[in-house]
Amino acid sequence: MENSHILFSVDHQEKIPLKRVLQKLTNQNIRIPIFARIDEQVNRHEWDIIVQHLTPFVDAFIGTSQQAYSCVDKTLQRPFYVSLSSDEVNNTEIEKLVKHAGIGGIVVTAPRRTLDSYWHEAPNANECLANRVKQVKDQHPELLVMTCGGVETPEEACVLDRAGADLLLLSEGYVKAGPGLPKRIHERLLSEKVQPINNQNWTWSFLFGLSILVGGIIALYFAFTSIILPYDEYFIGLTRDDILQVNPLILSFMSHDRMALAGTMISGGILYIQLARHGIRNDMHWAKFAFHSAAIIGFVGIFLSIGYGYFDWLHGLFWLILLPLYYFSFREGKRITGAPYSIHGSNNKAWKYGLYGQLMFIILGFMIVVGGIVISTIGVSKVFVSTDLSFLCMSPQMLERVLVTI
Numbered sequence: 001m002e003n004s005h006i007l008f009s010v011d012h013q014e015k016i017p018l019k020r021v022l023q024k025l026t027n028q029n030i031r032i033p034i035f036a037r038i039d040e041q042v043n044r045h046e047w048d049i050i051v052q053h054l055t056p057f058v059d060a061f062i063g064t065s066q067q068a069y070s071c072v073d074k075t076l077q078r079p080f081y082v083s084l085s086s087d088e089v090n091n092t093e094i095e096k097l098v099k100h101a102g103i104g105g106i107v108v109t110a111p112r113r114t115l116d117s118y119w120h121e122a123p124n125a126n127e128c129l130a131n132r133v134k135q136v137k138d139q140h141p142e143l144l145v146m147t148c149g150g151v152e153t154p155e156e157a158c159v160l161d162r163a164g165a166d167l168l169l170l171s172e173g174y175v176k177a178g179p180g181l182p183k184r185i186h187e188r189l190l191s192e193k194v195q196p197i198n199n200q201n202w203t204w205s206f207l208f209g210l211s212i213l214v215g216g217i218i219a220l221y222f223a224f225t226s227i228i229l230p231y232d233e234y235f236i237g238l239t240r241d242d243i244l245q246v247n248p249l250i251l252s253f254m255s256h257d258r259m260a261l262a263g264t265m266i267s268g269g270i271l272y273i274q275l276a277r278h279g280i281r282n283d284m285h286w287a288k289f290a291f292h293s294a295a296i297i298g299f300v301g302i303f304l305s306i307g308y309g310y311f312d313w314l315h316g317l318f319w320l321i322l323l324p325l326y327y328f329s330f331r332e333g334k335r336i337t338g339a340p341y342s343i344h345g346s347n348n349k350a351w352k353y354g355l356y357g358q359l360m361f362i363i364l365g366f367m368i369v370v371g372g373i374v375i376s377t378i379g380v381s382k383v384f385v386s387t388d389l390s391f392l393c394m395s396p397q398m399l400e401r402v403l404v405t406i
Contacts, residue, residue: 079104105144137164154188155345209272216265283338307380
């Protein structure tokens with residue numbers, strides 16, 4: 001790294017052997033279009049071998065103009081795109097390529113500057129590429145023009161798109177801005193082309209979240225008042241007064257447990273409501289996926305009762321009420337396929353802080369998932385942890401003897 005530039009070696013450019021490429025393509029189920037750039041130093045015999053082996057796997061080849069004239073003919077079963085530096089783009093060269101029957105289009109490479117044995121893209125790479133693309137498209141609008149490099153931000157991608165580029169290949173900018181750059185470019189381009197949002201049905205999804213929120217408030221009410229319910233007393237064979245005589249801390253412990261449940265339900269209900277209102281309503285596919293994946297896992301959680309041997313009838317009744325709400329919510333979400341879009345197009349401080357915030361949310365979500373798994377495991381096995389027993393001042397054996405005695 002020097003002067004805030006990422007430098008790439010001129011003398012030691014990575015070249016992947018054909019055998020390794022075939023192993024990758026054979027072992028991985030790649031569903032996106034694949035372009036193969038052929039090394040400019042291959043001879044005609046090597047060309048024939050490479051093309052023969054790669055044709056079943058790739059969608060197009062990229063090479064030099066010399067390869068286009070000497071190797072490309074009508075027998076080539078895939079499109080061939082000629083790679084030209086921005087300095088090589090001129091009307092005479094383009095005219096010759098357009099007349100060549102085997103050429104599918106051109107790839108204009110961003111201008112580079114060499115420093116010792118390294119290179120980096122020129123500071124005006126994006127502007128230069130846009131001018132070259134516009135120049136070619138004005139003369140040959142039917143020619144497919146791709147660009148390679150010159151894009152570090154979504155806004156720079158929009159500049160090339162407006163100039164007429166049909167496809168953008170990322171290089172140095174992808175390294176600088178990170179793997180999220182293609183998604184940000186897509187969202188930025190969508191923001192310019194998106195039609196007015198057709199609001200989707202979100203009523204049932206909202207009611208589903210509202211029901212969980214109300215259920216959490218009810219659970220919080222019980223945690224502050226009676227704590228124990230009649231079916232709890234029936235299951236353990238003790239009334240509330242009996243438990244107070246054995247150990248008043250037991251009810252305090254149960255109150256804490258129900259408050260934790262209430263807090264989870266209230267926060268979950270608020271999240272469901274917000275996903276419905278701001279995501280599902282606005283045709284956001286990611287919001288639908290988040291909503292329903294969380295809901296399904298929540299429904300499956302009721303089977304944990306098999307592990308801890310006690311079926312909470314109030315919870316069961318609550319899930320029966322939620323089930324039809326969720327069914328209609330799932331049905332109304334089937335047509336939601338929209339992708340997110342954004343007008344943000346620069347790599348400024350707000351974007352960088354957003355990355356940190358996103359990372360924190362990922363860590364938070366991961367920790368909550370791990371915590372839920374740990375609590376579920378303890379709940380179906382030991383039930384108590386050491387801090388629980390310290391608070392109760394009783395061991396599990398003492399609690400069991402109390403129940404057996406009564």
